Amino acid sequence: xxxxxxxxxxxxxxxxxxxxxxxxxxxxxxxxxxxxxxxxxxxxxxxxxxxxxxxxxxxxxxxxxxxxxxxxxxxxxxxxxxxxxxxxxxxxxxxxxxxxxxxxxxxxxxxxxxxxxxxxxxxxxxxxxxxxxxxxxxxxxxxxxxxxxxxxxxxxxxxxxxxxxxxxxx
Numbered sequence: 001x002x003x004x005x006x007x008x009x010x011x012x013x014x015x016x017x018x019x020x021x022x023x024x025x026x027x028x029x030x031x032x033x034x035x036x037x038x039x040x041x042x043x044x045x046x047x048x049x050x051x052x053x054x055x056x057x058x059x060x061x062x063x064x065x066x067x068x069x070x071x072x073x074x075x076x077x078x079x080x081x082x083x084x085x086x087x088x089x090x091x092x093x094x095x096x097x098x099x100x101x102x103x104x105x106x107x108x109x110x111x112x113x114x115x116x117x118x119x120x121x122x123x124x125x126x127x128x129x130x131x132x133x134x135x136x137x138x139x140x141x142x143x144x145x146x147x148x149x150x151x152x153x154x155x156x157x158x159x160x161x162x163x164x165x166x167x168x169x170x
Contacts, residue, residue: 006040011125016040021068022057022089029158033076033093033102037067038124038162039086051083051142078104082143091150092158101158102135107149109166112137120165121153128165130157 005013017023022037037048037057046059048067056073057080059065076091083089087106096102103121113119113134121132132151139147153161 009125011123012038012040021066024069024071024074028071029092029094032095033091034071034074035069035076035078035080036090036092037069037080037084037088038090039067039084039088042066043086045086047083047085048080048089051080053077053079078138078148079142081106081148082138082140082146090162094155094158096152099155100152101155102150103132103153103158103161104148104150105161105163107137107147107163108145111167111170112147113149113164113167119151119167121151121157121161122163122165123160124162126163126165129160130154132161132164134164 005016020040022039024034028034042064044063046063048057049059054073056070058068078091081089081104091104093102115134115136117134118131120128121130123129130153132153135150135152137147137149
């Protein structure tokens with residue numbers, strides 16, 4: 001029997017993701033920007049709950065609960081993306097354009113990408129799945145050394161792309 005999942009491979013399995021209470025439905029994804037919380041381990045953590053200005057994320061009294069996303073309250077603002085120390089929160093905007101989706105993710109490497117760059121977009125396991133275009137790189141005082149990068153990627157890869165290949169040092 002092959003062991004799969006975040007504990008064994010570092011990448012959440014499809015089963016783990018299907019059971020994560022922070023992953024929105026396809027119907028909600030189709031409505032516009034929304035957070036995707038791929039937190040699948042019961043670990044003591046709750047910064048995402050406090051970071052959300054709309055109260056869309058609930059961890060509850062036990063900070064080992066998995067975060068629950070209220071998709072009706074979530075605007076996809078991305079504030080929670082930089083707040084997650086586990087780098088497990090993203091935003092997906094299936095309405096970015098006719099052919100592309102917008103995917104935002106935390107980024108903690110240097111050099112930083114720049115708007116307009118075409119980069120290798122990678123999946124949860126770091127494997128290149130497609131090319132993406134950097135739409136923006138956000139930074140804020142409350143992001144604490146984490147930037148939030150938004151890529152435009154072909155729509156068919158929106159639920160796979162979770163980061164980008166690290167850029168080479170100059």
